[in-house]
Amino acid sequence: MEILGTTLRVYPDDLETSVAFYERLTGAPALRFERGGVSVAAVSCFLLMSGPASEIDVLRKVTATIAVKDVDDALAALTDVGAKVLVGPVPTPAGRNLIAIHPDGSVFEYVDRKPVQGA
Secondary structure, three states: OEEEEEEEOOOOHHHHHHHHHHHHHHHHEEEEEEOOOOEEEEOOEEEEOOOOHHHHHHHHHEEEEEEEOOHHHHHHHHHHOOOEEEEEEEEEEOOEEEEOOOOOOOOOEEEEOOOOOOO
């Protein structure tokens, strides 16, 4: 599995103020989308999320988001080393993802930017 980078998860109380801050800090514009009632803004290596506490509490259990070249390769590698896939692979607005729990109990999201067939 080829890891391309990681994304830091941020759960601000005021999404708009935080987006403006991270855009100024990084010089990058936010890519915004909604998913499952959660407002998401990706700004450079930061993933800002805001929404209902019930949704955010679940998202906080994910340690980090790891960008990979191919989610299918990640699935095979994770399974081979004893990780358990909890969700996915599933399509996202930017590609595909899966969520896996590692043998030590850490939970990670793995994402690629491959276009979803038929989307």
